[in-house]
Amino acid sequence: MFRIPKKGEPIIDSLFQTDFYKFPMGQMIYHKHPNTIVQYEMTNRSTEVLLAEHIDIGELKEQLDHVMTLSPENSKVKALRGTNEYGNKMFEEDYLDFFEHKMKLPQYYLEKRKDGQLRLGSIGPWADVMNWEIYMLTIVTSLYMRNLLKGYSQFEIDAIFAKAILKLQEKIKKLQAAIAAGIPISFSDFSTRRAAFPFWQDYIVEVLSEIFPDDVFRGTSNVFLAYKHNVMAMGTNAHEIMMVYRVLFDSLMVSQKQALTDWESEFGLGLYIALSDTYSSDYFNQYIITPEQAATWKGFRQDSGDPFIFGEKTIRFYESLGIDPRTKLIVFSDGLDVDTIIKLASFFKGRIMTTFGWGTNLANDIGFKPLSLVVKAIKADGKGLVKLSDNIAKAIGKPTDIEKVKREVGYHEKFFVTPTY
Amino acid sequence: MFRIPKKGEPIIDSLFQTDFYKFPMGQMIYHKHPNTIVQYEMTNRSTEVLLAEHIDIGELKEQLDHVMTLSPENSKVKALRGTNEYGNKMFEEDYLDFFEHKMKLPQYYLEKRKDGQLRLGSIGPWADVMNWEIYMLTIVTSLYMRNLLKGYSQFEIDAIFAKAILKLQEKIKKLQAAIAAGIPISFSDFSTRRAAFPFWQDYIVEVLSEIFPDDVFRGTSNVFLAYKHNVMAMGTNAHEIMMVYRVLFDSLMVSQKQALTDWESEFGLGLYIALSDTYSSDYFNQYIITPEQAATWKGFRQDSGDPFIFGEKTIRFYESLGIDPRTKLIVFSDGLDVDTIIKLASFFKGRIMTTFGWGTNLANDIGFKPLSLVVKAIKADGKGLVKLSDNIAKAIGKPTDIEKVKREVGYHEKFFVTPTY
Numbered sequence: 001m002f003r004i005p006k007k008g009e010p011i012i013d014s015l016f017q018t019d020f021y022k023f024p025m026g027q028m029i030y031h032k033h034p035n036t037i038v039q040y041e042m043t044n045r046s047t048e049v050l051l052a053e054h055i056d057i058g059e060l061k062e063q064l065d066h067v068m069t070l071s072p073e074n075s076k077v078k079a080l081r082g083t084n085e086y087g088n089k090m091f092e093e094d095y096l097d098f099f100e101h102k103m104k105l106p107q108y109y110l111e112k113r114k115d116g117q118l119r120l121g122s123i124g125p126w127a128d129v130m131n132w133e134i135y136m137l138t139i140v141t142s143l144y145m146r147n148l149l150k151g152y153s154q155f156e157i158d159a160i161f162a163k164a165i166l167k168l169q170e171k172i173k174k175l176q177a178a179i180a181a182g183i184p185i186s187f188s189d190f191s192t193r194r195a196a197f198p199f200w201q202d203y204i205v206e207v208l209s210e211i212f213p214d215d216v217f218r219g220t221s222n223v224f225l226a227y228k229h230n231v232m233a234m235g236t237n238a239h240e241i242m243m244v245y246r247v248l249f250d251s252l253m254v255s256q257k258q259a260l261t262d263w264e265s266e267f268g269l270g271l272y273i274a275l276s277d278t279y280s281s282d283y284f285n286q287y288i289i290t291p292e293q294a295a296t297w298k299g300f301r302q303d304s305g306d307p308f309i310f311g312e313k314t315i316r317f318y319e320s321l322g323i324d325p326r327t328k329l330i331v332f333s334d335g336l337d338v339d340t341i342i343k344l345a346s347f348f349k350g351r352i353m354t355t356f357g358w359g360t361n362l363a364n365d366i367g368f369k370p371l372s373l374v375v376k377a378i379k380a381d382g383k384g385l386v387k388l389s390d391n392i393a394k395a396i397g398k399p400t401d402i403e404k405v406k407r408e409v410g411y412h413e414k415f416f417v418t419p420t421y
Numbered sequence: 422m423f424r425i426p427k428k429g430e431p432i433i434d435s436l437f438q439t440d441f442y443k444f445p446m447g448q449m450i451y452h453k454h455p456n457t458i459v460q461y462e463m464t465n466r467s468t469e470v471l472l473a474e475h476i477d478i479g480e481l482k483e484q485l486d487h488v489m490t491l492s493p494e495n496s497k498v499k500a501l502r503g504t505n506e507y508g509n510k511m512f513e514e515d516y517l518d519f520f521e522h523k524m525k526l527p528q529y530y531l532e533k534r535k536d537g538q539l540r541l542g543s544i545g546p547w548a549d550v551m552n553w554e555i556y557m558l559t560i561v562t563s564l565y566m567r568n569l570l571k572g573y574s575q576f577e578i579d580a581i582f583a584k585a586i587l588k589l590q591e592k593i594k595k596l597q598a599a600i601a602a603g604i605p606i607s608f609s610d611f612s613t614r615r616a617a618f619p620f621w622q623d624y625i626v627e628v629l630s631e632i633f634p635d636d637v638f639r640g641t642s643n644v645f646l647a648y649k650h651n652v653m654a655m656g657t658n659a660h661e662i663m664m665v666y667r668v669l670f671d672s673l674m675v676s677q678k679q680a681l682t683d684w685e686s687e688f689g690l691g692l693y694i695a696l697s698d699t700y701s702s703d704y705f706n707q708y709i710i711t712p713e714q715a716a717t718w719k720g721f722r723q724d725s726g727d728p729f730i731f732g733e734k735t736i737r738f739y740e741s742l743g744i745d746p747r748t749k750l751i752v753f754s755d756g757l758d759v760d761t762i763i764k765l766a767s768f769f770k771g772r773i774m775t776t777f778g779w780g781t782n783l784a785n786d787i788g789f790k791p792l793s794l795v796v797k798a799i800k801a802d803g804k805g806l807v808k809l810s811d812n813i814a815k816a817i818g819k820p821t822d823i824e825k826v827k828r829e830v831g832y833h834e835k836f837f838v839t840p841t842y
Contacts, residue, residue: 001422001586155628159590162583165422169580207576 001158002199004146007059010066011142011198016076016224018134019192021235023080023223026130027095028241028266034127038244039379041121042136043396045372050116054147055140057112060120063139064108072100079227087268103128108136126380130240133375137193141364141371145196148368161200164366168204171338171362172211178342179216185345188234189220190333190357193373196364204363205229218355234357236271236301237263239387240377242278247383252279252408256288264293272297273331277304277390283409285317294321299329299353305390307332307340311348318352325352333357422579423620425567428480431487432563432619437497437645439555440613442656444501444644447551448516449662449687455548459665460800462542463557464817466793471537475568476561478533481541484560485529493521500648508689525549529557547801551661554796558614562785562792566617569789582621585787589625592759592783593632599763600637606766608777609655610641611754612784615791622784626650639776655778657692657722658684660808661798663699668804673700673829677709685714693718694752698725698811704830706738715742720750720774726811728753728761732769739773746773754778 005011044051077100080091106124113119120140122132149157179185189208195201205225208217219232226233241259249255256279263271274297276284281300289297294317302310311330318325330352332344341356348354364370376396377385386397386405395402406412426432465472498521501512527545534540541561543553570578600606610629616622626646629638640653647654662680670676677700684692695718697705702721710718715738723731732751739746751773753765762777769775785791797817798806807818807826816823827833 153631155590155593155632158586158628162586162590165579165583166587169576169583172576207579210574211576 002161002197002203003154004149004157004197005142005199008062011063011139012067012070012135014076014224015067015070015072015131015135016227017138017192017198018131018223019221019235019238020223020226020233021221021238022131022134023091023099024086024235024267024271025237025241026099026127027091028262029130030095030098030127031092031266032262033244033248034125036126036244036248036380037123037382038126038129038377039121039123040129040132040240040375041378042118042140042373042375044117045374046369047117049144049371051118051140051144052112052116055118055143057110057118060118060139060143061110063143064110064136067135067139068105072103074100076223076227080223083233085232086270090267090271098127103131105129105132105135108132121375121378123379126244130377134193136375137373138195138198140373141195142197144371145368160367164200167365168207172208174338174342175212175216178345183342183346184349184354185341185356186216186218187341187356187358188218188232189222189225189362190234190359191363192220192222194360194364194370196366196368196370200366201225201363202228205231221357236273237275239275239278239303239389242275243377243385243387244380246279246405247380247385252405253287256284257290260289260293269296269298273299273301273329275301275303277302277388279386279388279405279409280411281305281310281313281390283411285313291321294318295323299331301331301333301357303334303389304394305334307334307344308347310390311344311352311354315348315352326350327353329353329355331355331357333359335360337361423582423618423624424575425570425578425618426563426620429483432484432560433488433491433556435497435645436488436491436493436552436556437648438559438613438619439552439644440642440656440659441644441647441654442642442659443552443555444512444520445507445656445688445692446658446662447520447548448512449683450551451516451519451548452513452687453683454665454669455546457547457665457669457801458544458803459547459550459798460542460544461550461553461796462799463539463561463794463796465538466795467790468538470565470792472539472561472565473533473537476539476564478531478539481539481560481564482531484564485531485557488556488560489526493524495521497644497648501644504654506653507691511688511692519548524552526553526556529553542796542799544800547665551798555613557796558794559616559619561794562616563618565792566789581788585621588786589628593629595759595763596633596637599766603770604763604767605770605775606762606777607637607639608762608779609639609653610643610646610783611655611778611780613641613643614794615781616784617787617789617791621787622646623649625784626652642778657694658696660696660699660724660810663696664798664806664808665801667700667826668801668806673826674708677705678711681710681714690717690719694720694722694750696722696724698723698809700807700809700826700830701832702726702731702734702811704832706734712742715739716744720752722752722754722778724755724810725815726755728755728765729768731811732765732773732775736769736773747771748774750774750776752776752778754780756781758782 081096106122106129108122110120122129189205191201202225205220206229209229209231219234220226221235223233245255245259246252315325318328336356336358345354360370384398384401386401388395388411502517527543527550529543531541543550610626612622626641627650630650630652640655641647642656644654666676666680667673736746739749757777757779766775781791805819805822807822809816809832
């Protein structure tokens with residue numbers, strides 16, 4: 001059945017084993033701020049797991065060094081050039097040339113921390129360093145999962161994946177039943193950063209693409225797998241844009257507005273999905289997005305806080321602007337499971353369009369508690385970066401920086417649950 | 422995961438995808454009665470399953486024709502030559518030469534019967550025609566199972582085998598717990614004629630050989646898999662010997678005794694396991710096996726009737742001859758499941774040695790009722806063959822022939838459950 005990658009076997013074989021959002025973000029960064037020096041660093045939110053006890057530093061180094069030897073396969077650069085689902089010619093030649101021939105992953109730093117965690121990160125020109133994220137997450141997750149499975153025989157591993165297959169089957173049956181009952185469900189695999197192993201995400205994407213039609217299983221965030229299984233590569237942007245932009249401008253508000261117009265200058269409507277929660281979605285809706293943009297953009301991605309409240313507030317937001325929310329979309333992507341997906345799709349049916357980016361619970365549900373691991377931009381031009389999000393427990397940044405930005409935003413614990421428009 | 426063989430893909434790729442017992446029996450037949458004309462024919466005991474509705478005759482023909490094009494791989498003939506677990510040089514050069522260079526599977530016959538079953542068999546010199554059995558059973562079973570799975574997606578098939586893996590894991594855990602509790606269990610895979618698919622038996626043999634030591638998982642009846650997974654090829658003889666011998670001699674008793682002495686003239690002690698139930702094991706113990714043979718032979722294979730009663734009677738049989746039953750072995754091989762294996766091993770612990778030949782329930786427990794299919798010798802030199810067995814429901818032969826042999830044996834329904842020694 002499935003074979004756990006052996007010691008020494010490369011976990012990342014292709015630079016396209018990454019999230020699709022890295023490419024549109026990469027192009028905008030390449031065009032607007034390629035040389036801003038940014039630092040990305042890994043954070044293990046599962047603090048009870050002492051990563052340094054699970055992962056051999058030497059082996060992790062070998063894996064990361066291997067990634068640095070890879071060049072983008074030209075055939076896949078061609079596929080990127082030919083990507084037209086988000087508008088024709090979404091990627092420009094200068095950026096494709098940069099990614100294929102000039103992009104160089106900066107040296108990473110790696111050490112054991114005294115608290116048993118790993119300090120892993122990289123500093124370099126933004127257009128280069130931003131590409132590290134998914135490779136680091138995939139490698140660390142795979143090495144961690146492999147260590148958990150160390151004592152198991154091949155047959156016990158087969159049995160673990162047998163159970164995982166049956167859990168996947170249950171999820172599929174629930175989705176099929178919900179769809180048959182008239183609940184409009186469409187979803188994408190967003191597990192690239194989260195999957196237990198690359199082979200397991202590969203298997204899941206293959207299964208979902210065979211079982212569901214295109215308008216139900218929309219695609220995968222994994223570019224390599226999207227090409228392999230002939231489904232759409234899914235993704236737009238992530239917090240790193242808003243986080244770095246904040247320190248590039250004097251004003252938080254100006255920086256955020258600039259990020260939106262920069263995005264608009266790069267891409268067509270297909271990519272107009274706003275990730276609004278970096279400094280809280282209430283702040284975004286009230287101060288950043290203009291009524292014209294609200295009318296033009298396709299919708300929002302919800303990535304923190306209560307998704308039902310987010311949906312209700314989004315509907316009221318559109319209504320307050322005289323926009324019919326039924327013409328707009330919410331992409332839910334925060335810690336989804338199948339029951340939440342069905343509940344949300346059912347709850348908002350006929351009121352606002354919904355789709356789902358399904359990650360950890362889709363491809364890291366094999367009987368072990370998944371790591372909550374992120375690689376985030378933490379500094380730009382020497383200044384500390386901050387993400388607040390709609391759930392303050394997910395805030396990222398130095399406490400003093402977080403407090404400063406909270407004050408600037410007017411963020412308080414109730415802010416994002418009380419509609420202000 | 423597992424891939425069901427596609428239409429047109431050969432199911433039998435090697436003439437060693439057969440039961441090991443075919444080779445010792447083959448050698449004795451080659452030496453003693455190579456040219457006796459014998460007819461082998463398939464019987465589907467699962468009469469409720471109309472095979473002709475499940476299996477395309479043309480495809481079955483293609484598969485059988487393909488088997489007729491195969492030659493024994495010389496490397497595996499060498500392995501046969503080097504087989505020494507049953508005594509050095511168990512196979513003689515003339516027989517090895519025959520099997521490698523001269524043995525020719527006779528033409529088969531195949532047609533739809535009016536009752537919806539398939540008439541499939543072959544007639545020819547015994548030393549040739551006896552080799553058809555396992556290839557026919559494997560092909561028919563695979564085509565039948567493939568038809569059952571026809572409507573399933575690859576993922577549904579994955580889920581079926583995921584469940585089958587978890588069932589296998591349960592069985593393994595039960596065996597391990599029983600062994601840990603001091604119950605002396607050893608067993609072999611006897612599923613060559615019964616496995617759902619060759620790949621599934623392959624997987625199971627691989628798993629068992631990795632999990633259990635040699636003295637627990639003793640080996641497999643499948644010669645090809647024994648070599649592939651480096652375990653012992655298991656098998657001695659089957660009913661066809663006793664059935665054909667009966668019509669080669671005037672007297673039932675003389676023929677059976679001759680079969681035993683012919684066997685002794687061919688092989689060493691390692692193969693001295695008597696399959697006693699062809700005309701009932703009571704008859705065999707009372708009239709066929711001599712006290713000297715009972716003392717010399719390692720033991721019996723139990724293949725029909727109540728295994729607990731068989732064991733009790735075997736113990737009393739040995740005791741009546743002044744032989745310590747604890748030095749003797751029963752190989753149980755009739756429709757075993759894990760609970761029966763554990764019960765029998767526990768029940769006879771310290772009284773007589775036991776081992777188990779585990780077939781259908783080991784390798785055809787994937788959620789569909791397995792076929793009860795046999796290919797048996799039905800005629801020799803134009804005379805109808807009979808097998809009574811310890812369970813008259815398993816009797817084979819024309820009713821008039823069965824009645825005749827029953828009278829000759831003195832078989833009545835109670836005969837084999839009432840000890841007569």
